[in-house]
Amino acid sequence: MSSEGYPLNKVLRVRPATRAQRAPRMRRLGAGLLARAALLGLTVGMVLLVLFDWLYDFEIIAVPLALFTRATLLAVFAIYLVQTGVNFGAYGFRFGKILFYFLGLNLVYTAFSGDILGNLYHTSRIAFWILAAVVAYRLALSGALTEKILQRAIGATVFLGAAFTIYFMTQGDTEAGQNASAYLLLWCLPLLLLSSRSSANIMLLALAAVAILLTVKRGAMIGLGLSSVAYALAYMKLHGNARAFARMLGIAVVLGAVGAYALSQNWEAVETRFEDTSGSGRDKMYAGLYEHWIHAEPLNVAFGFGINSVQQYTPVMFGSNKERGPYAHSDWIQMMHDFGLLGIGFLVWLHAQFLSLIRRSYRIRHPYTPALAMGYVTLFLVNIYSGHLMSPGAVYCGLLLAFSAAVVDRSTPLAKRSGATRLVQR
Incomplete structure (x- = not known):
């Protein structure tokens, strides 16, 4: 079955008049100047963000163009949503309510924080x-x-990100x-793997794997493997x-050989990095933040200590004179400390919905299922030891969830969808 799914006339067992009324409404979501601007933002804009970030890091440009580009894209996305409907869960988007809840949580906590402007900037990144x-x-x-448009944008992003990373990590003064x-x-x-395994995609996968391994970033390396x-x-x-x-074995052999070569070029750094079993001090931070939360007043256990409370508490925990310390390097710990049970509930809800998407995809034997499984394992791991959902870099996770959900939902018989009646009635 193609990634485009079943024809609508076989999928939607509704009256012809209902289908005729629904189809134009769907098409209007992609029509008009604003929709084209939003589409360019999701494709060309994402590639430019990677380019501008690296050019600024290398001091080739003196102005942080990525910051202004991100602000412009945020404005375009917001205006598009005002035009098409501010209800995030409209048109059957299963992750809409979850995302609205998370954004609303940050906005409410920002409004009652002591640093409204600083936390508002933080929330804008989310x-x-x-x-x-x-x-x-x-x-x-x-x-x-x-899929074709998305693949071109992701391919360009991978090429730029990998090329700059490899160049950066092969400089003599760059630490592992x-x-x-x-x-x-x-x-x-x-x-990338949403599409067919073309030779171009396999080359990009190999290039990305080499770049990840050269960073000797343990979390990313573990994520890549698992x-x-x-x-x-x-x-x-x-x-x-x-x-x-046989196909998987062949790809594994090729990527394994490429990975082994990349690691062999920096094996001393690999050994040094993996000798540290404390996770660069994460064990003490996680334990300290958890103890502070679990032994707090019931109100703090339920609602946390406030947005960005981790950065305010870590200097106290480590006996530092700095006003702000590091963030938790874990979505679970950060949201637990900041939002209490409300934050933990968001993550549980997100993971449950992701697993539900994988289940629906597998039930109809959709070719996106393996890529979704790969994406879930990545989310599961980075939520534990990295911290991802509080930065604009989570946009690639969002793209995977959104695009896959749209395609899988189009490919799922309407009678099998929860909330299908509401979708048809709208």
Whole structure:
């Protein structure tokens, strides 16, 4: 079955008049100047962000163009949503309510914080990837954002991110363990694998793998390994034949050889990084933040200590004179301390909905299933030891969820969808 799914006339068992009324509404989501601007933002804009970030880091440009570009894209996405409907869950977007809840949580806590302007900027960074995800879903649902267009944008992003990372890490004075574009590339892999395994995609996958391994960023390396295993297992489970096994084995051998070569060029740094079993001090930070939360007043356990409370508490915990310390390097710990049970509830809800999407995809034998399995393992891991959802870099996670949900929902018989009646009635 193609990634485009079943024809609508076979999927939607409703009256012809209902289908005729619904189709134009879907098409309008991708029509007009504003929709085209939003589409360019999701594709060309994302590539420019990577380029501008690296050019600024290398001091080739003196102005942080990525910051202004991100602000412009945020405004375009917001205006598009005002035009098409501010209800994030409209048009059947299953992640809409979750994303609205998370954004609303940050906005409410910002309003009652002691640093409204600073926390508002922090929230705007979160709003960037959330609004981008909602926009991507609607454009994909309308047919404006196609797999081909998305693949071109992700391919260009991977090429730029990997090329700059490899150049950066091969400079003599660059220390191992640099983030560079490691996590960006890690999230781009399942997006690349939504498409067919073409030779160009395999080359980009190899290039991304080399770049990730050269950073010797342990979290990204573990994510690369385990998410790749998840993809291979899901692929073989979905196709279940010797040819699928041979294909996965061949790709594994090629990527394994490339990875081994990349690691051998910096093996001393690899050994040094993995000798540190404390997670660069994360064990003490996690334990300290958890103890502070669990032994707090019931009100703090339920609602946390406020937005960005981790950065305010870590200097106290480590006996530092700084006004602000590091963030938690874990979405679970950060949201637990900042928002209490409300934050933990968001993450549980997000993971449950992601698993539900994978389940629906597998039930209809959709070819996106392996890439979704890969993406879930990536999310599961980075939520634990990295901290991802509080930065605009989570936009690639949002793109994966939004685009896949739009395509899988179009491919799922309406009678099997929860909330299908509401979608038809709208």
